Amino acid sequence: MITVEGLTRKYGSFTAVDNVSFVCQPGRVTGFLGPNGAGKTTTMRVMVGLTPPTAGRVTIGGHLYSDIPNPGRHVGVLLDASAQHAGRTGREILELGARTMGLPSSRVDEMLELVSLTPVEAKRRLRNYSLGMKQRLGIAHALLGDPSVLILDEPANGLDPAGIRWMRGLLKGYAERGGTVLLSSHLLHEVEQIADEMILIGNGRIVAQGDKKSLLANAGDSVAASFVTALDNERLAQALQAKGITVAKAGEGLRVEAETVEVGRTALESGAVLTDLRSAEGRLEDLFLELTAETQREAV
Amino acid sequence: MTAMTLDLSGTEPTPFGRLLRVELRKSYDTRAGRWLLISIGLLVLAAETIALAVTTVQDEAMQFGDFVGTAAFLTSFLLPVLGIMVLTTEWTQRTAMVTFALEPRRPLVIAAKAMVGVVLTLATVVVSTVIGAVCNALYGAIEGHVDWTFGWSDFAAFTITQVLAMLGGFALAALLLNTPAAIVVFFVYKWVLPGLFEVGAQLIGWFGDLRPWIDFQMAQNAIWDWSHSAGDWGELVVSGFLWLGVPLVWGIWRVLRAEVK
Numbered sequence: 013m014i015t016v017e018g019l020t021r022k023y024g025s026f027t028a029v030d031n032v033s034f035v036c037q038p039g040r041v042t043g044f045l046g047p048n049g050a051g052k053t054t055t056m057r058v059m060v061g062l063t064p065p066t067a068g069r070v071t072i073g074g075h076l077y078s079d080i081p082n083p084g085r086h087v088g089v090l091l092d093a094s095a096q097h098a099g100r101t102g103r104e105i106l107e108l109g110a111r112t113m114g115l116p117s118s119r120v121d122e123m124l125e126l127v128s129l130t131p132v133e134a135k136r137r138l139r140n141y142s143l144g145m146k147q148r149l150g151i152a153h154a155l156l157g158d159p160s161v162l163i164l165d166e167p168a169n170g171l172d173p174a175g176i177r178w179m180r181g182l183l184k185g186y187a188e189r190g191g192t193v194l195l196s197s198h199l200l201h202e203v204e205q206i207a208d209e210m211i212l213i214g215n216g217r218i219v220a221q222g223d224k225k226s227l228l229a230n231a232g233d234s235v236a237a238s239f240v241t242a243l244d245n246e247r248l249a250q251a252l253q254a255k256g257i258t259v260a261k262a263g264e265g266l267r268v269e270a271e272t273v274e275v276g277r278t279a280l281e282s283g284a285v286l287t288d289l290r291s292a293e294g295r296l297e298d299l300f301l302e303l304t305a306e307t308q309r310e311a312v
Numbered sequence: 313m314t315a316m317t318l319d320l321s322g323t324e325p326t327p328f329g330r331l332l333r334v335e336l337r338k339s340y341d342t343r344a345g346r347w348l349l350i351s352i353g354l355l356v357l358a359a360e361t362i363a364l365a366v367t368t369v370q371d372e373a374m375q376f377g378d379f380v381g382t383a384a385f386l387t388s389f390l391l392p393v394l395g396i397m398v399l400t401t402e403w404t405q406r407t408a409m410v411t412f413a414l415e416p417r418r419p420l421v422i423a424a425k426a427m428v429g430v431v432l433t434l435a436t437v438v439v440s441t442v443i444g445a446v447c448n449a450l451y452g453a454i455e456g457h458v459d460w461t462f463g464w465s466d467f468a469a470f471t472i473t474q475v476l477a478m479l480g481g482f483a484l485a486a487l488l489l490n491t492p493a494a495i496v497v498f499f500v501y502k503w504v505l506p507g508l509f510e511v512g513a514q515l516i517g518w519f520g521d522l523r524p525w526i527d528f529q530m531a532q533n534a535i536w537d538w539s540h541s542a543g544d545w546g547e548l549v550v551s552g553f554l555w556l557g558v559p560l561v562w563g564i565w566r567v568l569r570a571e572v573k
Contacts, residue, residue: 013316038316061416062409062572073318078416081325086318089413095406099342108341112326112334112414153410160318 013038013192014059014161018068021054028054030216031068036194036209038160041187043207044196047304051216052196053091056165060089072161084113088154088162093146093170098139102129102149105138106156113157123152128178143170151179162186164195168202180206200300214304228296237292238272241265242284251282267292326415331424339398339428348397349432352390356383356440364447368454377462379444379451384470387436391474392481392502395429396494399485408572418568426482433478437471469535476532476556477502483556486563489570501555502529528555 014036021029029051036042046052057063059070061077072080072087080086096105106120124134127148138146147170154162162183168176183206187193197203203210210227212220220227241264242248249259249266255278258269265288268275272291279286340346363382367374399422402408415421444462452458480502485494509527513520524530528551534544 057571060413062412064569064571073316075318075320080318080416081320081323083416084414085323086320091409091413092406095409097342097401097405097407099344099405104341108334108338109410109414111337112330114326114330 013073014042014163014194015071015074016055016059016068017070019055019058019065019070020067021051021058021063022066027216029058029065032213032216032218033068034211034218034221036192038192039187039190040208041183041193041195041206043203043210044194044213045200045203045210045300046196046198046213048198050198050213050304052198052213053165055213056091056163056194056196059163060087060091062091082113082157084109084157084159086157086159086161088157088159088164090147090150090154090164090167092165093143093150093167096138096146096149099137101135101137102141102145103134105149106134106152109153109156115156119156123156126155126182127152144172144175147171148175151182160190161192162194164193166197167195168197168199176202200297204296212300212304219304220299224296227299236269236271238268238270238275239265239288239290239292240268240272240275240279240286241288242279242286244284247282248279248284248286251278251284325417326420328420328424331415331420332427335398335421335424335428336431338401339394339432342401345397345401348390348394352387352394352436353439355386355390356436357443359383359386360440360443360447364451368451371455373459374448374451374455375459375461376444376448377466379447380440380462380467380470383440383444384474387440388474388477391429391433391436391478392498393495394432395478395481396485396491396498398425398428399482400489400491400494403489404491406573412572419564422486422564422567426479429478429482430475433475434471437474441467465538466536469538472535473532476552479556479560480528483560483563486567487559488563489567506530525550526554528552 016032016034019029019032020027032051032055034042044052044055054063058065059072059077060083069076077083077087100108103120103124106123107117110117110119124131129145129148129152133141133145138149141149147167151164151167154164164183168179171179183193183195187208195203195207204224209223210221211218212227239262240248245261245266252259252266252268252270252275257274257278260267272289275289276286278284279289338345340349359382360379363374363379366372402411411421412418448458448460481494481498484498484501485491488494488497506527506529509519509523509530513523524547528548531544531548531551533539534541534548537544539545
């Protein structure tokens, strides 16, 4: 379990992390979401003792990180997959980690296999690795000591879609076995499918936290919407408008400001034949952008 | 694994010997590190072979100690670079993030790195001595007479001054955490400053009295001479404190407090 209590980190007059508190529970994947420069990395670096906090503290399983003996055996850390010696081979990087933790070399082979780095790839030097391969190596390094807590900063960065799916399965399984997982991302869709719990941070402050459902419930006024396509869009649109529902053209079909069930009912009543009906996703994304709007570099 | 608190009772702190072995491995598991070590070896070999060739051609008298001394002069250039690189590489390659995440007790990591510098310096001394012995034996075979004079006091002084040279580099590296800067400053302090001290001592009377206390290179003569004067050793301690102690303590203090990025 990771407990962040009143964490603040200032750089001169700039406050990178501003009184942040949250808890990551064992058995759950916690997503740490925010735009670039929101304070995610700084928070994670304080967790593992690389950055001293200005105020507040972080405990992992009730201990300060610096008080954990041989911490690699308890907490797996991946903060920056590129922060390794470019002249070392992938295998050598894991070998150094394993030796520091007092693990046999066979553990290195197991981890290489787990992250699907082939023996040939493992013999290459890091400077010849793609970002995706560096991430796989970094995840292997974090898992070396069979830790019960994982702290991963932007682990999906640079992974291809298959790699992202693989990592999702890996971390889900890890949490199901009782592990605590904290992973950060600036991309909502990366986190939304894997995280049981989400923490949204912007400008160094937590703007929202909770599971997907409660985040949406708190969003309040945002209205459900559906995309629908019928053989006769015109007739369906008229029937919906007759009920006072807002309808707009969207591509081949319509965007309707109502739940799918309401659209389906109206179609049945009006006799319109539906070829496609789905809920308009992206409400969470709207919420994410809205909550972090002040900290976005681009106007939303 | 579902416990809310971590059970640490089964985990031993990482023993220092293990850190030392890992840090030693880091010094030669990259091309840059390996070639630095190989160049030191090759330089020693070249220096002593040239000394052998020149002295046998010109029929000059040569002792065992002379061969090793030739190598010592050259390795005193490269060993500080070694001392610098064992530390600065962690910053230039940003591996300090991983190193200090796996061992948050930073003083132990730094101590292990300094020990690696000492171990490699001692290895260099051994290599220089072995090659020197071979060269001296060849000299004897060619010239028909051989002089194995190489007093233990010289050997000890050679070893100590080499370790001090390496630690000098290490101390500046801790202070600057940047390879080129540390190398430049080290060579200024080792080769340029003594000259300036000399000029200063000639021109300014009182500086001549002060100089022995701040010129670490000159003060090291006490080691070679095995001086019986307490004053000489006092000068070594004071100048050593100035050039080794202060940068090392200041540098380590900085590393301990630094945000590692």
